[in-house]
Amino acid sequence: MSKKITLGFAPTRRNIFSADAAIKFANLTRNKLNELEINYVDINDINADGLLYDDDGMHKIAKKFKNAEIDGLFLANENFGTEYECARLAKEFDIPVLLWGPKDEAPTADGSRLRDTQCGLFAIGKVLRRFQVPFTYLVNVDLEDPEFKQGICDFIKVCNIVKTFKNTRILQIGPRPFDFWSTMINEGELLEKFNISLSPIPLTELVQEIKHLQATNDPTITNVIEKLQSLAKIEITTENLRMVATLKVALTNKMHKYGCNAGAIQCWTALQDEIGILPYASESLLQDEGTPVTCETDIHGVISELLIEAATLGDEKAIFADVNCRHPEEKNGELLQHLGVFPFSTAKNQPVLPKSHFVFDYPGSVAFEAKDGNYTLCRFDGDNGQYSLLLGNAQTCAGPYEQGTYLWLKFANLNRFETKLVYGPYIHHIAAVRADVVPVLYEACKYLDITPDFYDPIEEDIQAYLRGDINSIVKEL
Structure with a gap:
């Protein structure tokens, strides 16, 4: 993919769901971005989890992304996600925003679920609208599904169009x-x-x-x-x-x-x-x-x-x-x-x-x-x-x-x-x-x-x- 386009990668979680599961899927997402040769700025150094979930982290992430002059923001909802922090972060920028979360696993033997990702995607989308942040939704699929590769690669092209247009x-x-x-x-x-x-x-x-x-x-x-x-x-x-x-x-x-x-x-x-x-x-x-x-x-x-x-x-x-x-x-x-x-x-x-x-x-x-x-x-x-x-x-x-x-x-x-x-x-x-x-x-x-x-x-x-x-x-x- 184009090295001219840099994404800010902001995986997110919510406290009431499994942090370990969110960290696991955030790392799997990183591996996939590396495999696809996507140029991105990570947030591993922001906190121990390398995830977005509170105000302190959001401000640090925003500063890092601004210094890196990112061209697009990738909000990866690794469990339910913290919708208001996603919206607050996105509002700091005037760039394309990609929203996606990996498909939930089957419930555990006792009927509990670790991530509740899809439910969180609905919430994040609504709050982005409240903040009047336009965004692109990549449907709730697994990392290895062809739709993920298609969606992320097309989003890079969208970022390139917007970057070109706004700098003409x-x-x-x-x-x-x-x-x-x-x-x-x-x-x-x-x-x-x-x-x-x-x-x-x-x-x-x-x-x-x-x-x-x-x-x-x-x-x-x-x-x-x-x-x-x-x-x-x-x-x-x-x-x-x-x-x-x-x-x-x-x-x-x-x-x-x-x-x-x-x-x-x-x-x-x-x-x-x-x-x-x-x-x-x-x-x-x-x-x-x-x-x-x-x-x-x-x-x-x-x-x-x-x-x-x-x-x-x-x-x-x-x-x-x-x-x-x-x-x-x-x-x-x-x-x-x-x-x-x-x-x-x-x-x-x-x-x-x-x-x-x-x-x-x-x-x-x-x-x-x-x-x-x-x-x-x-x-x-x-x-x-x-x-x-x-x-x-x-x-x-x-x-x-x-x-x-x-x-x-x-x-x-x-x-x-x-x-x-x-x-x-x-x-x-x-x-x-x-x-x-x-x-x-x-x-x-x-x-x-x-x-x-x-x-x-x-x-x-x-x-x-x-x-x-x-x-x-x-x-x-």
Whole structure:
């Protein structure tokens, strides 16, 4: 699992039940977390039991977890548990909370029970609600049941989504193009509601960085050229290839200068007037490095990319596409195509850097079909003070050759998907990854003050998956 995510492990007990049994199951839980390679902060040093059950311990645990800057809190109810201490601890943080307890054993010969764990889970859940602490419940199963591994691993992904979202700073290079009123955003609201900040710079600042790199003959440019040559069939001139590489280095430098983990750029046409190329091949390189950059200054679009990639723990890179054309033969088929902002790693065959773009008569774009598979699609968007996350799945299907970067997808019902985009608050730009991460994105929404929204009626299936009742929500179309 991801070493970037650290859990605070707080096993709990209640005094009227067996402390020895709670200690035993807490240690078994520790062993399982170690087996799954979960990165966690323990509380063995807080008291003799290594458990949460009183105020003194709670304050010490809270201090330790804050110093460790944990990303999620794991409340493991090893017997009935002390519900108010669990709630008090959780209230100290603004992070995802996982609640679970191991299934109770059969009663002893005299009819007594050592732990009464399930009963305690009901109590803890109620008190967390009283404290207005959102939480994720992992059902009452044994450590060796597959539902436990699924639940803990999915919770790590939820933590990664929340951590990414709450620590996002976006490099905005130039204003949105005049004609693109659909990519208009409220910068103040993003900061006030979500702590997402923008670092706006004019296009001229980026151009000045390019000129500086050219004047100093930065050796990093040569490294980028060599990488492009290893990744793609190069049809552009040596001079234009060098400019693609220089732009990539300039964008990276500006990201670092302003502490940004993503960007959005006014990709046409002022930039071409200054440097003679389109930015898409440069952006594709950045996408593969985990710092996505979207075109047409689509701020909400790049947030969508960050969310969906975080849901995969970075194992899959997101394509960013226009939803723009129905399939000529397949009733539920749709073309996802873009100016060129697909990571090179998502290519089905060898990418090409064509002599010119199919719309703009400039070099600097990329052309390939994306890999086949099952995709999750998402779009973060909002207006009038309300924000939501459009979610769903689709599968690749065969379709005609297209210029640029593209992907044909088959939906369960294309009309439902199309209608969602038209009625909004979404636009036709969407992020997609080749993985089934709808459930973890859905679960993360409760921690982000975002409304999950679906273009297919799958919410019951998602909840069944999160309960451990089904293994996947993706169905063959």
